[in-house]
Amino acid sequence: MRELGYRVVLLDEQVPWHCMPWVDVPIDVDINDFAAVADVIRDDLGDTPPAAVLTHTEPRLPLMAHLSNTLCGAPKGLTEQAALNCRDKWRTRTALKEHGLPVPAFFLAVTAEEAVHAAGDIGFPVIVKPRDGAGAFGVRLCTNDAEVTAAVTALLDAPPGALAGALVEEYIDGPEYAVQTLTQNGTTRVLSTFRQHVTEPPVFVELGYDHPSGLTEQEHRQLDDLVQSVLPALGVDNWISHTQIRRAAQGFRVIEVNARRPGGRLVEMTTAVSGVDMTEAVTRLALGLPQAPAQPTVACARYSSIVFDTAGTVLYDPVPATNDAAAPIVELEVDPGEPVLPKEHPNGGVYGRIVVFGSTPAEVDRTEQAVRDQLDLRVIAAEGLDWIGADSREFKSCC
Structure with a gap:
């Protein structure tokens, strides 16, 4: 925003100290109170409407769209209805089904009993997931009534602010793909399609994630055509998206549509393979500015999450940072000597990431191996020790 010549007002429940140098005006406000947020913006700007309202945080997309529609002289970008359609997975599936688009069979349950009945109708195994959220939090595969009851009960005990109920849906057993797009004036450009790997x-x-995705040209066309139909069905225009799709024996099925940039370092990976920076692109869409020219791209890229199979204390040799755009991206969210947990543990998951680029898959293999050799990641077992302390990591998954 600053590089484009704009003054930045940042609003949050409590603006973090590390954000202070990035903004012109930090304001603490209850961001669950839409009217209160609008009032503090008016107090700061007076009679001048904001040039744009923007967030990259999944739960705040409806607020962003509401403020843009309420405060901006000429609202641009994501509409409030589109934000809600993508934020609420039940609304996503309902809208897509009404448009005849392929989604898993699904049911919205408000009690564990309803969920068990729905699972029987859909057929085991089933997926239980929250209506909102990101990064696969709360998502679980269930193979019997008892597992469904436990999974749904945990979701129904969610904290205030979460959408009511839990989704029970068909399990699509097949490869998964992450598709990043840029839509402007009704025309969608697929920026990247990555083959996604999960536990x-x-x-x-x-x-x-891997690029290339391994899809054939025909499969790529089918996937692109599907995304081209999905986004208008949800009302997404003049915005970016991060869509997750699985391929079943019967064809592709839409799992999630997120009206935001992807998490982790998938933005940098998308920039490398498409020449389009999604963060800059959505900023320009919010401001109503033309898109910047695409930059040179790479042929191959790989994103590897840093996860662990056992609990213990992590040790590694930090990799020095570099300003070289083609250099590997190496991030760890724990310091040497800190405790880690297995990837399947509720407090474990992803502790960092390695993103590498190259002209061939073999070059990508060599580069990643060189980074891992330099890191020398290892976990010292801590048998008999209980997990203590709070986990301060902002994200426990790639998204």
């Missing part, structure tokens, strides 16, 4: 069920932790 084996019952929980789904993202292990990484």
Whole structure:
């Protein structure tokens, strides 16, 4: 925003100290109170409407769209209805089904008894998931009534603010793909299609992504055509999206549509393979500005999550940072000597990521192996020790 010449007002429940240098005006406000947020913006700007309202945080997309529609002289970007259609997985599936688009069989349950009955109708195994959220939190594969009851009961005890009920849906057993798009004036451009890797069920932790995806040209066309139909069905225009799709024996099925940039470092990976920076692209869409020219791209890229199979203390040798755009991206969200948990543990998951680029898959293999050799990641077992302390990581999965 600043590079484009705009003044930045940042609003949050409590603006973090590390964000202070990035903004012109930090304001603490109850961001669950839409009217209160609108009032503090008016107090700061007076009679001048904001040039744009923007967030990259999944739960705040409806607020962003509401403020844009309420405060901006000429609202641009994501509409409030589209934000709600994507934020609420039940609304997503309902809208797509009404348009004849392929989604898993699904049911919205408000009690464990309803969920068990729905699972019997759909057929085991089934997926139980929250209506909102990201990063596969709360998503679980269930193979019997008892597992459904336990999974749904946990979701129905969710904290205030979560959407009521839990989704019970058909399990699509097949490869998964993450599709990043840029839509402007009704025309959608697919920026990247990555083959996504996750742990084996019952929980789904993202292990990484590959480009190229391994799809044939015909499959790519089918997937692109599907996304081109999905986004207008949800009302997404003049915005970006991150869509997750699985391929069943009967064809592709839409799992999630997120009206935001992807998490982790998938933005940088998309920039590398498409030449389009999704963060800059959505900023320009929010402001009503033309898109920047695409930059040079790479042929191959890989995103590998840093996960662990056992609990213990992690040790590694930090990799020095570099400003070289083609250099690997290496991030760890724990310091040497800190405790870690297995990837399937509720407090475990993803502790960092490695993103590498190259002109061939073999070059990508060599680069990733060189990074891992340099890191020398290892876990010292901590048998008999209980997990203590709070987990301060902002994200436990790739998204």
